[in-house]
Amino acid sequence: MSSTATSLPSAAATGSGHLSFEGVSMTYADGTEAVRDVSFTVSPGEFVTIVGPSGCGKSTLLKNASGLVPHSRGRIGVDPTSLGYVFQDATLLPWRTVQGNVELLAELHEIGKSDRAKLAADAIALVGLRGFEDKYPRALSGGMRMRCSLARSLVMKPKVFLFDEPFGALDEITRERLNDELLALFQREGFASLFITHSLYEAVFLSTRVLVMSARPGRIVGDFAVPFPYPRSPELRFDPRFSELAGQVSHALRGAHL
Amino acid sequence: MSQTLPGRTAGIAVASHGEPASVIVVPDDAPVPPTKKQRSAIDLIGPVLFFGLFVGFWYFMSYWGLQHIFNKPQFLLPPPQTVIHDSFFVWSNFHPMLQALWLTTRVALTGLIIAIVVGMSLAIAMSQARWMERSIWPYMVALQAIPILAFVPLIGTILDFNFRARVVVCVIIAIFPITANTLFGLLSAERGQHDLFTLHGAGRWTRLRKLQLPAAMPAIFAGFRISAGLAVIGAVVGDFFFRQGDPGIGILIDVYRARLNNPLMYGAVILAALLGIVVFGVFGWLSSRVVGHWYENTRKSA
Numbered sequence: 002m003s004s005t006a007t008s009l010p011s012a013a014a015t016g017s018g019h020l021s022f023e024g025v026s027m028t029y030a031d032g033t034e035a036v037r038d039v040s041f042t043v044s045p046g047e048f049v050t051i052v053g054p055s056g057c058g059k060s061t062l063l064k065n066a067s068g069l070v071p072h073s074r075g076r077i078g079v080d081p082t083s084l085g086y087v088f089q090d091a092t093l094l095p096w097r098t099v100q101g102n103v104e105l106l107a108e109l110h111e112i113g114k115s116d117r118a119k120l121a122a123d124a125i126a127l128v129g130l131r132g133f134e135d136k137y138p139r140a141l142s143g144g145m146r147m148r149c150s151l152a153r154s155l156v157m158k159p160k161v162f163l164f165d166e167p168f169g170a171l172d173e174i175t176r177e178r179l180n181d182e183l184l185a186l187f188q189r190e191g192f193a194s195l196f197i198t199h200s201l202y203e204a205v206f207l208s209t210r211v212l213v214m215s216a217r218p219g220r221i222v223g224d225f226a227v228p229f230p231y232p233r234s235p236e237l238r239f240d241p242r243f244s245e246l247a248g249q250v251s252h253a254l255r256g257a258h259l
Numbered sequence: 260m261s262q263t264l265p266g267r268t269a270g271i272a273v274a275s276h277g278e279p280a281s282v283i284v285v286p287d288d289a290p291v292p293p294t295k296k297q298r299s300a301i302d303l304i305g306p307v308l309f310f311g312l313f314v315g316f317w318y319f320m321s322y323w324g325l326q327h328i329f330n331k332p333q334f335l336l337p338p339p340q341t342v343i344h345d346s347f348f349v350w351s352n353f354h355p356m357l358q359a360l361w362l363t364t365r366v367a368l369t370g371l372i373i374a375i376v377v378g379m380s381l382a383i384a385m386s387q388a389r390w391m392e393r394s395i396w397p398y399m400v401a402l403q404a405i406p407i408l409a410f411v412p413l414i415g416t417i418l419d420f421n422f423r424a425r426v427v428v429c430v431i432i433a434i435f436p437i438t439a440n441t442l443f444g445l446l447s448a449e450r451g452q453h454d455l456f457t458l459h460g461a462g463r464w465t466r467l468r469k470l471q472l473p474a475a476m477p478a479i480f481a482g483f484r485i486s487a488g489l490a491v492i493g494a495v496v497g498d499f500f501f502r503q504g505d506p507g508i509g510i511l512i513d514v515y516r517a518r519l520n521n522p523l524m525y526g527a528v529i530l531a532a533l534l535g536i537v538v539f540g541v542f543g544w545l546s547s548r549v550v551g552h553w554y555e556n557t558r559k560s561a
Contacts, residue, residue, distance in 0.1 A: 069454055086458055092451035096473045096553045108469070109459040137553045 018045035018160035025075035034218040050204040053214030085159025091146035124152040144175040223253030346526020363507040370429025371490035378437030386445040420504035432493035440482025444475025480546035491535040
């Protein structure tokens with residue numbers, strides 16, 4: 002259970018689909034120490050999830066990785082052009098239709114009109130929003146908005162996906178369904194994922210590896226490999242081995258709160 | 260007590276088994292049905308009733324109230340039919356009024372367009388740099404706070420009481436709501452949306468065009484509507500105080516007042532008010548055309 006046990010050195014050579022943290026620390030300007038000495042690696046085909054108490058600096062790590070907020074010490078290895086970022090809120094533009102929202106990033110990267118229409122159509126199909134292209138966000142449910150947000154990121158075909166508690170605001174049924182769909186996408190696209198949540202069941206169900214973060218300043222205090230093969234069926238949630246692992250993560254999480 | 264307990268337990272048991280099933284049947288993912296504005300009878304009766312009350316009150320004051328409550332002669336408030344007949348059905352009276360109204364309309368619209376262009380430009384400049392906001396904003400507030408009516412005759416003297424002078428008065432009166440609302444709107448885009456644009460390397464101009472301006476549209480149109488009304492008031496007040504140059508509706512009001520021709524004075528006031536209502540209405544309609552499809556309903560579902 003050492004924090005670097007599952008890193009794959011060979012994957013570093015492949016470059017773009019790789020995300021690594023080496024001794025990363027982050028202190029805000031007001032002196033608040035958000036993250037202390039965090040090291041781990043996410044390789045292509047890996048789904049790493051960080052669980053931890055509220056305000057422990059999980060989201061800060063994603064902001065550091067994406068460059069939105071610069072970190073204070075240590076090294077972060079990632080190709081910024083290969084990043085996809087899914088926010089806590091869907092952050093859709095309410096004046097654009099689903100199609101317009103999904104095309105947005107391609108537009109910002111100055112991809113031609115017909116190309117981006119096609120890219121968007123593919124992404125919309127992938128997240129199951131076909132038929133809703135002309136709807137405005139106000140007409141969508143919370144789950145559909147999140148799907149739209151996911152499609153928007155997928156358009157740029159990111160190699161590394163950062164998820165900042167994307168399903169936290171959804172009801173449990175919708176969340177579980179989106180978990181299943183996200184895993185299907187993950188298998189198909191093979192991106193490296195770094196996922197933040199405070200639901201440990203979500204963490205265990207999705208991931209190849211679960212990291213437990215302590216209360217502020219956030220440190221990695223637990224590291225669990227999740228052995229279940231993909232595809233994972235929804236019934237996995239009722240498997241005794243699943244419950245046992247969730248129990249272990251829960252135990253570590255309780256320790257993290259102290 | 261002991262009788263209700265088993266019943267309650269059974270109720271809970273049903274709920275705990277039944278609820279998830281029903282949640283699945285009506286998933287969170289079902290599209291929200293569009294809410295149609297239903298026009299009920301009260302929507303029509305209310306305004307009609309209120310209009311009736313208003314006209315009734317007018318008759319009451321004209322034929323009885325003015326003389327018996329305020330001890331003033333009736334000619335100060337002629338009854339509605341006199342006002343309407345003398346103003347709108349006597350061509351030799353109505354014709355100059357229409358000409359004046361046309362001039363006032365041109366002044367108001369020109370002033371409004373200039374206020375929109377200048378006001379929005381100032382707001383955009385202020386949204387782009389903190390130092391600009393700190394430099395410009397105090398003057399906008401001051402412009403709003405000084406008793407502008409005191410300056411109206413002065414502006415007339417400097418600019419020769421013509422079209423140009425009236426437009427300037429209009430702009431000064433109408434510009435503030437546009438600048439204030441545009442600035443407020445430009446700064447209203449959410450943090451997460453800004454982060455998204457930052458992550459994908461959007462420059463200042465792209466951010467303004469694709470994020471800030473669209474997000475600001477509802478606020479901008481609210482500002483347009485307020486300023487549209489103010490522009491008409493500015494045009495009327497402008498020439499009311501000028502008392503010279505080509506007659507706009509404001510000058511006519513002053514002339515009729517001086518001649519004690521109250522029916523025509525009320526007629527001119529009604530025309531000025533109608534102009535304000537029409538301009539206000541046009542901008543309301545424009546607003547619902549431009550942002551109604553996403554904004555009104557966002558507000559309802561939120």
